[in-house]
Amino acid sequence: MRAAPRILLLFGTRPEAIKMASVIAALRRHAAVTVRVAVTGQHRELLDQALAALQLVPDVDLDLMSAGQPHRALLGALIESIASLLEAERPARLVVQGDTSSAWAGAMAANLCGVPVAHVEAGLRSGDLAAPRPEEGWRRAITAVADCHFAPTATAAAALAAENVPRGVIHVTGNSGIDSLLAMAARVGASPSLGASVTSFVAAAGTRRVVTVTVHRREKDIAAVARVARAVSILARRDDVAVALPTHPAPQALALARLLAHEPGVTVLPSLDYPAMVRLLGLSHLLLTDSGGLQEEAPALDLPVLVLRDTTERPEGVAAGCAWLVGTDPARIVAAATRLLDDAAAHAAMARARNPYGDGRAGERIAAILARLHAGDGSD
Numbered sequence: 001m002r003a004a005p006r007i008l009l010l011f012g013t014r015p016e017a018i019k020m021a022s023v024i025a026a027l028r029r030h031a032a033v034t035v036r037v038a039v040t041g042q043h044r045e046l047l048d049q050a051l052a053a054l055q056l057v058p059d060v061d062l063d064l065m066s067a068g069q070p071h072r073a074l075l076g077a078l079i080e081s082i083a084s085l086l087e088a089e090r091p092a093r094l095v096v097q098g099d100t101s102s103a104w105a106g107a108m109a110a111n112l113c114g115v116p117v118a119h120v121e122a123g124l125r126s127g128d129l130a131a132p133r134p135e136e137g138w139r140r141a142i143t144a145v146a147d148c149h150f151a152p153t154a155t156a157a158a159a160l161a162a163e164n165v166p167r168g169v170i171h172v173t174g175n176s177g178i179d180s181l182l183a184m185a186a187r188v189g190a191s192p193s194l195g196a197s198v199t200s201f202v203a204a205a206g207t208r209r210v211v212t213v214t215v216h217r218r219e220k221d222i223a224a225v226a227r228v229a230r231a232v233s234i235l236a237r238r239d240d241v242a243v244a245l246p247t248h249p250a251p252q253a254l255a256l257a258r259l260l261a262h263e264p265g266v267t268v269l270p271s272l273d274y275p276a277m278v279r280l281l282g283l284s285h286l287l288l289t290d291s292g293g294l295q296e297e298a299p300a301l302d303l304p305v306l307v308l309r310d311t312t313e314r315p316e317g318v319a320a321g322c323a324w325l326v327g328t329d330p331a332r333i334v335a336a337a338t339r340l341l342d343d344a345a346a347h348a349a350m351a352r353a354r355n356p357y358g359d360g361r362a363g364e365r366i367a368a369i370l371a372r373l374h375a376g377d378g379s380d
């Protein structure tokens with residue numbers, strides 16, 4: 001009797017868990033493959049919060065994060081532990097997602113061990129190795145060792161083709177983050193107790209319009225964070241606005257929270273669990289962010305987004321009219337936000353623009369391709 005080939009999915013952070021969840025669920029419906037899930041624990045607390053919200057239980061937990069660990073020490077530990085895991089598990093394929101250090105280390109360890117790599121969310125490029133660093137470099141390195149590339153959009157597929165990745169191994173699937181978002185928005189809509197940690201903020205906001213702000217990119221220097229803080233403090237003084245500031249363990253997010261903690265119109269929230277974040281986004285009038293995942297999610301919820309970065313690897317949202325790239329200049333941020341707060345037609349045009357990131361079925365498409373690729377490779 002032939003054993004079904006194993007597909008190992010590996011990740012370590014909150015956004016990866018959110019974007020892998022639908023791929024894992026869809027792959028588990030294919031009897032021709034055995035699905036194994038391993039987590040690195042790269043961002044322990046936020047990962048665990050997301051796993052719980054998604055009802056996802058990993059088969060293996062490498063638990064590699066430790067307090068005060070320098071990033072380069074984490075990278076070494078990741079390579080060592082993932083290579084040992086691959087030797088023990090002997091999967092037919094490793095699947096990684098996006099651009100985190102866990103994804104990079106997984107792809108490099110698999111290359112070392114001769115395990116083929118599939119990359120979910122392939123082909124994103126800012127064109128600048130320094131923004132975001134290290135993610136832009138990690139993406140390019142993963143592309144170099146993968147032999148199966150799941151591009152979320154035609155733009156991402158074209159970026160891969162321009163780097164000479166053969167067309168036959170590039171698949172345009174949509175972004176799997178939209179699958180999880182739509183599923184979670186439906187769950188949150190049906191259950192008032194889900195994501196209840198934002199309820200008191202929402203009650204206090206009353207009739208004021210909610211402006212949600214998140215900043216956590218590690219390449220942002222403190223001066224850039226201070227510029228964003230200045231812009232947010234000006235917006236928060238409007239009597240028709242309530243600013244929600246969910247934090248993050250990254251120093252940039254903590255610095256922004258410190259700078260805005262005493263502004264009366266700003267509510268600093270802890271890092272929200274995924275249902276609470278989805279509830280907050282659903283109630284927001286405007287989103288200001290440097291997050292990658294939030295740039296994708298906002299258009300699917302008809303929420304205009306101002307991107308607090310100078311470049312983005314997600315030009316589709318800007319081209320579709322769902323997002324404006326505003327950088328970190330306070331005057332520019334305030335002018336854009338003021339326009340969207342005061343000009344209902346401008347806000348409506350942005351909210352109505354078509355979401356370019358997917359239809360909620362990316363996980364199904366990715367799973368079908370992986371199952372087809374490995375259906376014949378069982379071992380005796």
Ligand SMILES: CC(=O)N[C@@H]1[C@@H](OP(=O)(O)OP(=O)(O)OC[C@H]2O[C@@H](n3ccc(=O)[nH]c3=O)[C@H](O)[C@@H]2O)O[C@H](CO)[C@@H](O)[C@@H]1O
Nearest residue numbers: 015016097098099132135246271272273274277291292293
């Ligand atoms: C450079 C870059 O763009 N890199 C991205 C990066 O991550 P990111 O920038 O998207 O990271 P975050 O902002 O942390 O996550 C976002 C998710 O978290 C939810 N959320 C947010 C705040 C909160 O309080 N509670 C929550 O639940 C939110 O709804 C959303 O789903 O890694 C990904 C994986 O490889 C890549 O895809 C991706 O390119």
